[in-house]
Amino acid sequence: MEFKDYFPVWDQLTAEQKKKLSEHIICRTAKKGDVIHSGDSDCLGLLLIRKGQLRAFILSDEGREITIYRLLDMDICLFSASCMMHSIQFEITIEAEKDTDFWIIPADVYKEIMAQSAPLANYTNEIMAARFSEVMWLIEQILWKSFDKRLARFLLDESSLEGSSVLKITHETIGNHLGSAREVVTRMLRYFQNEGIVKLSRGKIEILSPHRLESLCSDL
Amino acid sequence: MEFKDYFPVWDQLTAEQKKKLSEHIICRTAKKGDVIHSGDSDCLGLLLIRKGQLRAFILSDEGREITIYRLLDMDICLFSASCMMHSIQFEITIEAEKDTDFWIIPADVYKEIMAQSAPLANYTNEIMAARFSEVMWLIEQILWKSFDKRLARFLLDESSLEGSSVLKITHETIGNHLGSAREVVTRMLRYFQNEGIVKLSRGKIEILSPHRLESLCSDL
Known part of the structure; x- marks a missing residue:
């Protein structure tokens, strides 16, 4: 081409x-x-x-x-x-x-x-x-979406771009994408982890339940 | 024309x-x-x-x-x-x-x-x-400007559009322009009033010190 x-x-x-x-x-x-x-x-x-x-x-x-x-x-x-x-x-x-x-x-x-x-x-x-x-x-x-929804959307988009449910990305990098501080990202990811939606490890985020991320960021 | x-x-x-x-x-x-x-x-x-x-x-x-x-x-x-x-x-x-x-x-x-x-x-x-x-x-x-700066900029722009230092505008309308709740606008306007920058009366905002509004919203 x-x-x-x-x-x-x-x-x-x-x-x-x-x-x-x-x-x-x-x-x-x-x-x-x-x-x-x-x-x-x-x-x-x-x-x-x-x-x-x-x-x-x-x-x-x-x-x-x-x-x-x-x-x-x-x-x-x-x-x-x-x-x-x-x-x-x-x-x-x-x-x-x-x-x-x-x-x-x-x-x-x-x-x-x-x-x-x-x-x-x-x-x-x-x-x-x-x-x-x-x-x-x-x-x-x-303006109008809460941060949990924006983060859920980002993780799903990223997973689709990478073709993988394991994302190699730091919390700081996610913050830079979303215009948020690293601490805010870490806090919400830990909440997602407690809910069983993701699993966090050093430099990696594994999406355990794409379905629950979808329902988080849908407008229903 | x-x-x-x-x-x-x-x-x-x-x-x-x-x-x-x-x-x-x-x-x-x-x-x-x-x-x-x-x-x-x-x-x-x-x-x-x-x-x-x-x-x-x-x-x-x-x-x-x-x-x-x-x-x-x-x-x-x-x-x-x-x-x-x-x-x-x-x-x-x-x-x-x-x-x-x-x-x-x-x-x-x-x-x-x-x-x-x-x-x-x-x-x-x-x-x-x-x-x-x-x-x-x-x-x-x-994302990056605090609300006092955004409100100061809005009041100055509005005053220049209207050609007057007295603005006939409600706090709710300002909120609708700036994507903020009425209460947030009222709180900041009262702070401006305490500082002697504006004078509030029913349905009106008088700008007493455009100079101080300018210095508020400048990036210095």
Whole structure:
């Protein structure tokens, strides 16, 4: 599979636009833990994930984090190219959660093609609307869902991403995903353990009852 | 001033696209307090504000609210036309905060023109990115700013919107803007009053020291 198989509106671009893209894309690899883009660095460009997993998060002045969205195979990240649009007025950090192969599309190249191409501009709109929906979901979670529900949802999502009921993740990392302090995570996980929902051991969380996690985070 | 003076990319549309828009826009008036669009209703269309003030907010299952953004003269609202894009997966309510004149652009008309017009699609991208930035700011506020700072910022913004240091607003309404309970608002306002920052009276809040509100909400 090549770039064009990963780029959804490829067939709707002109020959010249395809040529321009092909000539300028950069193929990259990141190791798990690498920070690919941070808020105050240069305008890196758009990221198209070939294989792997990236995490986009924001950082407070005090170093607290919250995960905004994940990028998996074939996903595209716009906000690492904030110079592309005047109206992107926030800073995001992107790090690799797994070893990841991806392409960088330079912001000026993408912007130039998008200015001419209604299909590319409309596709960009759809990506942004999808991210917007994720962020609106996140606001509702932060404001109106209790922490037990948010943690239950996180453990289930993580288990599905990893394809395993045993998660190798620290309490601090979970806190960084959910925008919470480590102590709050530990307290709730111990409660889950007492209830027989999970089993905790050093650096690991085993999900014993996905069913009970599901009923915790459902809205019933 | 006519529709074309309010619609930023008008000059970049074709004659046919202009004709189509002109034939389908609907001119409307809302009274203060009117709900113009609610999450589960039909796909109303895009709103372009001629004169007035609208508030876009989300509602929890329990009836709690938080303001997402305000729409003032010449602003455009995309999210009242969620059927326009598959990826808009959240529900927003829009109500008039002042008597408001606005145009409705039917979603199917806008979508059809945007599919052909790179300028309109790029303009739509900029609007969405601007709203996205506001929502990211809101997340940072909710997660990392203490309530006194958020309330101070709100009072200053409100005073600037109204052009007055006396705000006619209830504590409950402030709570609905900030996603907080009325009691929390009242407690903090009384603290501000004890500090000589505001003066409270029935249905009114007078700002005595905008300077101290500014220093409260600054990041210093």
